Amino acid sequence: MAEAIQRKLQSELEKYQQMQKDVNKSMSARQKLEAQLTENNIVKEELDLLDSQNTVYKLIGPVLVKQELDEAKATVTKRLEYINGEIQRHETLLKDLERKSEQHREILASLQQEYQRAQGIPAGKV
Amino acid sequence: MCYEMTDACHCPKQVMKDCNDQLMHWKKVEKDYESLQERLITLPDKLSYDVMVPFGPLAFSPGKLVHTNEVMVLLGDNWFAKCSAKQAEALVAHRQKLVKKKLDDLHKVMKSFRDKAEFTADLEKITDTAGDFVDIREVLSKDEEVTKGKPRVAHKPNSKPKEEYVLQLKEEQWEGEGGASQGGVLSETELWARLDELERLEEEQDERDRLDSTDTNGEDTTSSSSEEEKETETGSAVEVNGHRQCEDMSPASYAGRVNGVTGLALDGQDKDEEYEDEEEFSSLPTIYFSHTTEPKKVRINTGKNTTLKFSERKEQKDAKRKKKSVKCNGHTLHEHHKITTPADIYRVFVDVVNGEPVPRKSILKSRSRENSVCSDTSESSTADFEERRALYGHEEGAHSAASNGVTEDGRHAAISLYPNGRVEAFSGTVVEKDPLPVLIPHLTITPPALPTIPERKQEEVGSETPQEVPKRVSKFKAARLQQK
Numbered sequence: 001m002a003e004a005i006q007r008k009l010q011s012e013l014e015k016y017q018q019m020q021k022d023v024n025k026s027m028s029a030r031q032k033l034e035a036q037l038t039e040n041n042i043v044k045e046e047l048d049l050l051d052s053q054n055t056v057y058k059l060i061g062p063v064l065v066k067q068e069l070d071e072a073k074a075t076v077t078k079r080l081e082y083i084n085g086e087i088q089r090h091e092t093l094l095k096d097l098e099r100k101s102e103q104h105r106e107i108l109a110s111l112q113q114e115y116q117r118a119q120g121i122p123a124g125k126v
Numbered sequence: 127m128c129y130e131m132t133d134a135c136h137c138p139k140q141v142m143k144d145c146n147d148q149l150m151h152w153k154k155v156e157k158d159y160e161s162l163q164e165r166l167i168t169l170p171d172k173l174s175y176d177v178m179v180p181f182g183p184l185a186f187s188p189g190k191l192v193h194t195n196e197v198m199v200l201l202g203d204n205w206f207a208k209c210s211a212k213q214a215e216a217l218v219a220h221r222q223k224l225v226k227k228k229l230d231d232l233h234k235v236m237k238s239f240r241d242k243a244e245f246t247a248d249l250e251k252i253t254d255t256a257g258d259f260v261d262i263r264e265v266l267s268k269d270e271e272v273t274k275g276k277p278r279v280a281h282k283p284n285s286k287p288k289e290e291y292v293l294q295l296k297e298e299q300w301e302g303e304g305g306a307s308q309g310g311v312l313s314e315t316e317l318w319a320r321l322d323e324l325e326r327l328e329e330e331q332d333e334r335d336r337l338d339s340t341d342t343n344g345e346d347t348t349s350s351s352s353e354e355e356k357e358t359e360t361g362s363a364v365e366v367n368g369h370r371q372c373e374d375m376s377p378a379s380y381a382g383r384v385n386g387v388t389g390l391a392l393d394g395q396d397k398d399e400e401y402e403d404e405e406e407f408s409s410l411p412t413i414y415f416s417h418t419t420e421p422k423k424v425r426i427n428t429g430k431n432t433t434l435k436f437s438e439r440k441e442q443k444d445a446k447r448k449k450k451s452v453k454c455n456g457h458t459l460h461e462h463h464k465i466t467t468p469a470d471i472y473r474v475f476v477d478v479v480n481g482e483p484v485p486r487k488s489i490l491k492s493r494s495r496e497n498s499v500c501s502d503t504s505e506s507s508t509a510d511f512e513e514r515r516a517l518y519g520h521e522e523g524a525h526s527a528a529s530n531g532v533t534e535d536g537r538h539a540a541i542s543l544y545p546n547g548r549v550e551a552f553s554g555t556v557v558e559k560d561p562l563p564v565l566i567p568h569l570t571i572t573p574p575a576l577p578t579i580p581e582r583k584q585e586e587v588g589s590e591t592p593q594e595v596p597k598r599v600s601k602f603k604a605a606r607l608q609q610k
Contacts (some may be wrong), residue, residue: 036203039202039203040202040203042201042202042220042221042224043201043202043203043205045220046199046201046202046207046217046220047201047205047207049213049216049217049220050207050209050213054207054208054209054213055207055208056205056206056207056208057198057205057206057207057208058204058205058206059204059205059206060204064206072205076203076205079203
């Protein structure tokens with residue numbers, strides 16, 4: 001009885017830890033996205049500070065690729081949109097994960113109680 | 127509370143530490159930007175600069191810085207832009223703004239957390255130093271922990287209650303039953319044996335009663351009336367013993383009685399009481415009360431003043447008897463009967479009342495009168511007054527009617543000892559069975575008794591049963607069968 005519960009508890013705990021890892025991963029991803037967002041925002045603002053005379057390069061790998069300012073602005077705005085979308089996605093994902101982890105935590109708590117009771121019975125018998 | 131405090135202290139400290147690190151970092155960035163801005167401002171002042179150009183991390187080589195107004199700026203996200211020093215300076219200014227904003231945010235965070243930390247610290251200080259504020263702490267003692275930690279185990283679905291308890295309960299039950307029957311503890315077999323014995327005795331008694339009743343029916347009325355005689359003739363009681371034995375459900379009662387009369391009285395009372403009990407049982411007490419009031423009137427009407435007086439005397443005597451009988455009864459059958467049947471319980475109650483005859487009267491009278499009419503012997507402590515009155519009334523009626531009075535009197539005189547004792551014993555028993563013939567004369571004699579007559583049969587039916595006591599239903603059935 002107690003062993004079965006313990007095994008179940010163990011598996012549930014592992015699942016919960018896995019879920020927690022996922023939550024953390026998506027959280028960090030989201031933070032990265034946030035940072036990128038701010039960075040791109042800055043880029044966009046700074047691109048706005050430049051005029052058409054200025055040449056803009058994009059570093060792709062080891063190479064600086066020359067790009068038109070308007071082109072660069074468009075890409076940057078596109079990039080911003082993409083990042084915003086990503087952030088939204090991660091937001092929902094995070095909420096979902098957190099809800100799941102909450103449920104899991106409750107399950108874990110009940111399981112833990114069960115386990116303690118199961119351990120308590122033999123103690124009581126003794 | 128302590129936990130909260132430490133938590134509250136801990137968290138802001140951690141956060142503040144992080145904030146501080148970030149603040150340092152951003153301050154450095156700000157300083158860098160400042161120096162950069164300065165450089166950018168001064169850079170285009172000259173066409174070229176002689177500088178040491180770094181080659182890798184270790185080597186420098188002398189070189190020349192040209193194109194002083196051309197700067198490649200990393201915008202972020204791998205975006206580069208070639209711009210003039212002036213533009214670069216603008217960009218740097220823009221960045222400095224951002225850095226400044228970041229620093230302000232950090233400062234705000236720092237402030238809020240510092241406030242929290244200070245508050246908790248202040249709280250601790252306030253509570254520690256005796257002041258107006260008291261920190262309510264509840265110390266968790268070890269005992270409490272133990273009790274709390276002690277697992278409370280529910281019974282398993284199939285588990286039985288501990289046998290000890292079950293056994294105890296059973297014993298108690300049996301004790302109750304046994305105590306009721308004998309005052310001691312009786313095993314089941316013993317109890318049943320006792321019941322069988324009682325039944326047997328009852329049957330024998332019934333037979334004798336029938337014989338007697340047939341013979342003495344006429345006498346019964348007289349005998350009932352002859353209670354006075356009984357009292358006067360105490361000696362007769364001893365002779366009556368034989369009867370008693372027959373009647374006797376309670377052997378112990380014999381020993382208890384000093385006088386034959388008392389013994390007889392007891393027996394008669396016992397029987398009567400039983401009858402009464404059954405009657406009570408069969409009908410509601412309230413009804414009886416109403417009856418009780420009626421019979422008195424009836425007696426008064428029918429009975430003479432002298433008879434009333436008489437009855438009073440007898441009542442006193444009866445009361446005495448009752449007291450005695452009560453004492454005796456306590457030990458004897460009555461207890462058994464009490465316990466065995468609900469009627470018995472009722473009787474017990476009546477006994478308690480004995481000292482104060484009134485309640486009994488009320489209960490008994492309706493029945494007692496009937497009994498008295500038929501059985502006359504009713505010396506039953508409860509019914510005494512009423513019965514006696516009724517008896518007297520009957521006697522008077524009988525005498526007045528002179529149905530058998532003279533002859534009976536003569537008999538009494540002649541056989542005074544015998545018939546009286548017998549009659550007494552009989553009267554109780556005799557009344558039960560045959561009263562039909564007896565009743566009729568009574569009816570004729572005493573009009574008030576008329577209404578009771580039909581009931582009387584019922585009573586008789588019931589009356590036979592009570593002696594058998596132990597099993598009510600069986601008794602009733604048996605009684606009916608016998609009558610049939």
